[in-house]
Amino acid sequence: MPPSDSFGSPLTQLSQKSSDASPTQTPRPQPFVLLPTLSQISSPKSATPKATAPRPSESKKRLHAYVELPPLPKAYLTPSSKRHTSTPGSRMDVDDEDDLGGYGPVDDSPTRRKGEGSRSVSDTVKSSAKRTGDRDDRVPLEKLSSLFEDVFEAEDALPPDASVQDLPSEFFVALTTDGSHPLLHPNLIRKLIKYIGKVARPTKRLRLSAREAGGGTPRAKGGVAELDMASLSRILKMLERNVKAGEDLEPFGNFVSNSERKLLSPSKGKGGKKASKASRKAPDSQTSAGQSSAAGSNDASEDIIDDASQEAQEVTEADLSRLTSVLETARDSILAADCCIALLASDRLPKQLYSEELITECFSTIKNQLTKILYPFVEAASDLNGKMHPLLRHMLDTSSALAREHRQLLSETFQALSAVLPRVNNLICADVVSMSESIIIQAVYIAIGPFFVADTGSDGEIKGKGKKENIIFSTLGSSAMRGLRLDALSLIRSIFANHEDQRSWIVEEILSSLIKLSDVKQKAGQFRLRDGRSIRTVSALLLQLVQTSAHDVRVEARKLGKARQQALALRRQESINEKLEEPLLNDTDNEEIRVYMSGLESATKVAKTIVLFLTQRSGKTKTTKNSNEAEYRTIFDNLISDLLVVLWWPEWPAAALLLSVICKFMVSCLDDIKTSQNENNAAKTMALDHLGVIAARLRSSALKYRRVEDRKAMGLRPLDEVIIGVSPHIQQLNRLLAAHHDVVAHLCKRASEDQAYDSARELTAVAFGQELAHALKQISLWLQPDDDDFDPKVDRTEIMPFARKVKDSLRDVWKDPATDVFDVASQDEVVRVDRLAEEMGTIQGLKNSFQPILNKILLSLDAPPVFMRSKALRALGQIVTSDPTILSSDNVRRAIESHLLDSSPAVRDAAVELIGKYMVDSPEVAGNYYQKIADRIADTGLGVRKRVIKLLKSFYAVIEDLPRKVDICTKLVLRMFDEDDSVKDLAVKTVEELWFQSTASSLNARPASVNPRDKTALLSKVSVIMGVAANFKDRQSPLEDILHKIMADKTGSEAAALHERYTEMCETLIDGLVDASDLPDFSVVNCVRTIYLFTSAYPAVLSGAHASTLLPYLKNAATPEEQVTSDYLLKIFRASIPHMPKTAAQFGADLQQALQPMIIKPSSAGGVQTLQETVACACAVVSHLTHDFLRLVALLKSCNARLQQHIARPVSKPMTPVEARALNILVFLVALLGEHCDFDRVRRENEALAIDLDSISEGSIVEHIYLSLLQLYEKHSDTGLRGRLLQCLGFLFRAQPTLMTLESSAAVMDAIFNAAEEEPRARLLKIIQDFLVSEAAKHSTKEKENARMRLNKSEVNMEELIGNTDGFADSGVSSAVVQRYLDPILQAALSQNAQVQAPAVDILSFTIKQGLAHPLQSFPVIVALETSPNTSLASRATALHHILHTKHASLLNARYVISARASFDYQKKLTPGHVQGFRLHPSPTALLQRWYSLVREKRATKLDFLKALTKVFDVPASLQCTQDEIEFTRYMAENFAALDFKTIEEVLVVIKHLTSVLSTAGMQLVESISPSHLLTQLRGNSHLEPAGTGAPTVNTTEGPSIAHSVAPMPEEKLPLLRASVMIAMIMLLKAFLKTLYGLSEEKCSKWVPGKKSALGDKPATKRHEHPISWDRLPFALRPILTSEDMENQRARFLDIWMEDGVTAEPEDDFS
Secondary structure (H helix, E strand, C coil): CCCCECCECHHHHHHHHHHHHCHHHCCCCCCCCCCCCHHHHCCCCCCCCCCCCCCHHHCCCCCCCCCCCCCCCCCCCCCCCCHHHCCCCHHHCCCCCCCCCCCCCHHHCHHHHHCCCCCCCHHHHHHCCCCCCCCCCCCHHHHHHHHHHHHHHHHHCCCCCCCHHHCCCCCECCCCCCCCCCCECHHHHHHHHHHHHHHCCCCCCCCCCHHHHCCCCCCCCCCHHHCCHHHHHHHHHHHHHHHHHCCCCCCCCCCCCHHHHHHCCCCCCHHHHHHHHHCCCCCCHHHHHCCCCCCCHHHHHHHHHHHHHHHHCCCCHHHHHHHHHHHHHHHHHHHHHHHHHHHHHCCCCCHHHCCHHHHHHHHHHHHHHHHHHHHHHHHHHHCCCCCCCHHHHHHCCCCCHHHHHHHHHHHHHHHHHHHHHHHHHHHHHCCCCCCCHHHHHHHHHHHHHHHHCCCCCCCCCCCCHHHHHCHHHHHHCCCHHHHHHHHHHHHHHHHHHHCHHHHHHHHHHHHHHHHCCCHHHHHHCEEECCCCCEEEHHHHHHHHHHHHCCHHHHHHHHHHHHHHHHHHHHHHHHCCCCCCCCCCCCHHHHHHHHHHHCCCHHHHHHHHHHHHHHHHCCCCCCCCCCHHHHHHHHHHHHHHHHHHHHCCCCCCCHHHHHHHHHHHHHHHHHHHCCCCCCCCHHHHHHHHHHHHHHHHHHHHHHHHHHHHHHHHCCCCCCHHHHCCCCHHHHHHHHHHHHHHHHHHHHHHHHHCCCHHHHHHHHHHHHHHHHHHHHHHHHHHHHHCCCCCCCCCCCCHHHHHHHHHHHHHHHHCCCCCCCCCCCCCCCHHHHHHHHHHHHHHHHCCCCCCCHHHHHHHHHHHCCCCCHHHHHHHHHHHHHHHHHCHHHHHCHHHHHHHHHHCCCCCHHHHHHHHHHHHHHHCCCHHHHHHHHHHHHHHHHCCCHHHHHHHHHHHHHHHCCCCCHHHHHHHHHHHHHHHHCCCHHHHHHHHHHHHHHHHCCHHHCCCCHHHHHCHHHHHHHHHHHHHHHHHHHCCCCCCCHHHHHHHHHHHCCCHHHHHHHHHHHHHHHHHHHHHHHCCCCCCCCCHHHHHHHHHHHHHHCHHHCCHHHHHHHHHHCCCCCCHHHHHHHHHHHHHHHHHHHHCCHHHHHHHHHHHHHHHHHHHCCCCCCHHHHHHHHHHHHHHHHHHHHCCHHHHHHHHHHHHHHHHHHHHCCCCCCCCHHHHHHHHHHHHHHHHHHHHCCHHHHHHHCHHHHHHHHHHCCCCHHHHHHHHHHHHHHHCCCHHHHHHHHHHHHHHHHHCHHHHHCHHHHHHHHHHHHCCCHHHHHHHHHHHHHHHHHHHHHHHHHHHHHHHHHHHCCCCCHHHHHCCCCHHHHHCHHHHHHHHCHHHHHHHHCCCCHHHHHHHHHHHHHHHHHCCCCHHHHHHHHHHHHCCCCHHHHHHHHHHHHHHHHHHHHHHHHHHHHHHHHHHHHHHHHCCCCCCCEEECCCEEECCHHHHHHHCCCHHHHHHHHHHHHHHHCCCCCCCCCHHHHHHHHHHHHHHHHCCCCEHHHHHHHHHHHHHHHHHHHHHHHHHHCHHHHHHHHHCCCCCCCCCCCCCCCCCCCHHHHHHHCCCCCHHHHHHHHHHHHHHHHHHHHHHHHHHHCCCHHHHHHCCCCCCCHHHHCECCCCCCCCCCCCCCHHHCCCCCCHHHHHHHHHHHHHHHHHHCCCCCHHHHCC
16 A cells, blocks of 8 residues: 555545546536646656646546536526635635645655655654554644644754755755745645635535545534644744745846736825835835836837847746746745635634735735736737747747746646635635725735736637637636636625725726727727627626625615514514504614615715716817827727616616716716807717717617507506505506516526626615615605695505505515526526516616706707707717607707708708608608708708708608609709709709619610509609799709700610600600690690700600691790790700601601791790791701701892892981881891801702802802891991891801901900990800800710710721811810900909899809810909809809819919909999908908818918918008008908908918018108107117107007107108008007907917917917907098198007007017
8 A cells, every 4th residue: 555644645646636637627617727747746856847647547436425416507607717606725625635636745755755865854744644554534623733733843853054955845945045944845835725725614514535534524623713823823924935935026027018017007196095005015006107108208218129129139048947946936925825815814813913014925926926927928928929028938939848837837826826816805805804905905906907918819709729729728727817807806896895995996996007008908808798799898897896886785784684683583572462563664674764775875986986087087178189088088988888788787787877877977067068168078079979879778778668568558667656656556566576576586596606696686686775765765754744744645544555565675675585506597587587677777777867868968959069069969860760759849840940050061961960860761750841951952061962962862752742742853953053063963863863763774674664553653753853844944944954964974775774764754745735634733834845855855855746746836926825835846846856767757847837937927925036946946947857948048038138238228218117127037037047057058069059049149158147247237326236236146156156256256346345335245245155155065066976986986087187177167266255355254244234244254154164264364353253242143253263273273372462452443343432351240251251261271272372462461662552552451451350260370370471561661660750669669668758849639548648749740751651551450450360369479479480389270269259440540441631630640650559569579689
């Protein structure tokens, strides 16, 4: 039989060996402890273990005293450790047999077997046991006492000068440095821990083996307290040596882990003071603060260099040997600390043993090993590519055997650390002795550390094979850091529960630690929930702490429960014979009510600490000033999102509590929203960002259970509602109590598996107890009312049973429901409890939060800051998403409608977006908002217009109301006039999708169009289009432009499909002329107008048959309706005839026949417009269908003959009115025939007609007509006739553009432009405009044809390449005409006559868009037009300005001052009197504001603009100015005073230039006007001797009184005094700007132009809305006329100069 001693029996050794050899087969669900094997201990040179394979013979099954139950399923378990169910010391106890926890007896050591040396101390140990092989039946306490004696004897046997070699290896470790104070061997320490663990469980039955217990109960029991105090003190001192040895270890040199660098900086205030006590020798949070991020940049750079140099070093053998000894020492120190703490926590020991120094050293060593060894390894393993200490890189080497040994040592250290945390928890919570603050603080730092270490796979990302190969899991075990975090969570929870005074700074320490982590590490810590989702670990930690805060109430309630039982027992003894009526509430009950009513105060206080800490550090302004503020806001945002994830989960009741505190805080932040102060904008921003989401969640949950109530009438009611009507609601109370009972039963059941459920059960009970206490208090007032509270309606007999029910429920709040330990909750049961918890949540703490939140959001809609109004609208939108019916309430509707007209486009956009969210889903409700929304389609904000277009498109699809559909489409079509091309394109695309959305599939779906349902849809669309067309009766309809644009962009199959849709609609319209029963609101005019729109967009849409159907409606009109119809029909036929086939000849003949009387006898009602269309249509039908040119030639010949007669007629012979009318028709006919029929081509192609044409003219027919009309023009001076002849010339110019460039034409036009008459000039401008538009249309058509030709063939047109083309002659006419007449056109654009100005502005627009002239020529006029009081004209000018600014910004810089002068001159034309540089509506707006709004988009152009325009304030070197210059300077000063500056830099640029002018020209002027004042200023004197002059008296103060002594100035100095007016205006402008924007002279002088600065980047905020005033300078508004005015101005100027003038520090200049 193998030898044995008191250290253990062979059986236990073998069984332990077999179990430890394969740790993965142990029955423990989470094996935190990896125990070494026997061979690991028997190594003579090192404690580094080596793995050994188990022998088969040793794998015997052990007998167990109890039945082994299978573990509960893990489906819903949060990761947890089982250690909390074991006793102190049980960490390393697999069972309670007499073994070494997996380590062999000391006798097995090589030293003992070899028999080296003299008699060792182990012989003494042997004497304390029985003979070898005998059974050791001592109780654990005896074994522990015996082991103490053996250790003491071994130490006493050492000589005074003992060396390390003399130490017996059974007891002492070779790492000892001082032989007289040796360090205990780790195996011995483990054995001590094991025996202490067995002794420290007096309340539980010991599982002793049959041999050890002798088949019965232990012989004797006893605790550690029974041992001699001297022995305990001595063993603690021996262990303390081991602890101290590991207190300052730092194996990885200067490497500082993030957790050490960032985490352990102490909190300020209370926390900081406490932390100063927490460390005496060991480095604590104070020492790490020096390495924290608070260090300067130099330190940081040194660290980087140091890290780089460390990594470059090579690891030597000495380094590795040193690392081995350090890791062994670290492991031993943790084991010793574990043993000390286990011993102190094992029993109620004498207080002298609880040395604060010893406990502090133990905690310090634990923290050191965590922060200096474990955390660096974990973080390095998580970031293998980062910079790290070379020894760390060695530790991570998977191929090195020595590295594996080092990792094994680290593994043992980790096991010891994992074991010691529960013991620390036990010691802290022990009621033996009260721990000092410094110890508590150290324990807190230990506990929160693991939460801020990033390790790979902490959230379950690594699974399967990857998990096995991961170096962290292979070293630290399968649970790794997760298990450590759970122990740390248990520790921090215990401290939090039992030390209320420490709670605030613990929370602050956690939050301040979190901000110091990188984003990656903040995200790395994820707490996985039971449904697979995750929340942030810190959020889970904070929630756990809030829940733990309710522990105090549980303690108080238990005390009251015991007191009640004692009182009940006494009362029973006293009243055996007496029956006394028991009151409803006795003193204990009242005390209990008081406890519960204040029960949530502790938890609420912690929640407030969290909220205030985060919000107070998030800054005060809307934008964050530094990264810390931004990170705190992010943490707060993340916390709220996590709270919403677990809101109303049964195991997270703190989420509702914390969220209610957050809601109250946010609602209070919005109390002062009406103030425009920037203070606390951060809180308001966060409030509006989150309140909408929170309220939406509350609303959706409340609605869910309200609907359940409506269906079943069985929903839960809040307790305060239940007690209002007592008797009918006893069942509702029972339902509420049953729901609470089920939730609590579920929590109690799960609490055995997961500690988190225990704290949840506490907070749930306290919250429900508070409700019951409030209810009981109210009921007691009803039953025992004061005179004031008496309510005669209350039936007290009915209330009493109800009251007793509530009282019993309150007493049973902490009563654990009876549960079956074998009952495993099913999935259905979990879902049911979750629903119950959520339903109870909706009627508890947050039940009244929704309405206040909604009210505050509605109030925030009126806040002055734009961001608050837009955020409030978005928050309201989030609420609407959960419950659209909210928008039906009047106050909400009014709020939204008012913000559709908000001054900010961002707010208007948010309002439109809000309504758009539900407009489509609830069109019947949205109808209330339609008109307001539709009006916003013309909004000034680009984003608003686009959003409304999209919204109307969606709304169109869900409504059936025809007028509303027509209105929607009309508003969309009107966007063709939008100044932004992207809006136009969006409108066109929208109309196309609404009317022609099936274009892509129409070719394939053609047969389906006969379906009646499709026909209905088609009729509906046609009705809408007709309705829209009826709204545009002008000459050029935007609907026509849209239809053109839709068609123009299509090619191939898309074009064919669209053609088909157009044709379908045209056919439907023509059918409507025959039978209009299917088309509502039908009229012939509207139908024909709509057909024209389609024909204009796609001429081929009209076939000959359909044209014949329309022909009867064409006639000489007798009524206005017939006239309009005829005009549209003429346009339709003219457009479609060129595309008709030859088979339509009959229609052509009929049409020609119908047109003939209309030409010969034109209707007077139609006028020139109808005659134009008639002749054009007749020419088209002859050219394309009938080819009856004979009639046209005959008509021309007849007309020409009569025309020549009129030319030959003497001027002296006057014309009768009939003759005059005939001549008017004659000239129009001749000109129109010349325009629309190419008679020269007819002559070439038809010889039969050549004779007749030659008789008219052998040359060009058009030129002949032109010359004839010109002769008539020169012959007659009648203005009316000349105007008509001019119009006829315009027709010919369109036909042959080169005629416009002839000298004869130029002479006519020059004469008109030079004449004073306005009407001919307006007519000529209109002709030029029509000509330009016609040329552009021709050019566009030709370009499209050329593009199609290039697509169809690849040949090159050589004629175009060599320039042999007729088109080139006409192509430059437009540009030539514009350039020749640009000056009169620009002058006309500035005319005050609207008839002249309108066409001139049109020509100017065309010129700029087509690029027909240099932009610099027209730019000053555009700037001038921008200042027009006509908003429409100013907007058009701004649009043109935008085009030039986009294309030619660099060119325009040269014209800035000229353009400003042009605007001044234009304003003088408009207002002949006093010109102002601003308008009041109601605040002053600069006339040049539109210009400035364009240039300020970019900093460079903005500064160039300001620098250029401030040059207008430069005074000539001669110091002489005209009155006009004064007025222009005042105009510009008023503009600068009213400009809307965005940043202070812009203001400073202006002020800087004004200062430079004052310091040069201003000083010269003062010297010229009054040298004595300059001397006064330079010398700093406040007074000069008067010169004895008789200057006129001016009411001024002391300073300016000097002016009275200056001699009067002669009249030749008048220009000089005008210059003084300019300088005075400059001074007043500078003072005005400084006051308006709150700028001191010091700030202005320190600012450096062109350099970015914090001051310059600040937003420019005006302090008032008043315009600049010239009251102090009357001659700014009126000229200086008399000598008295001259003297007055001189005095005024000197007054202003001495008071307000600022020079560039003359004292410094002359020092």
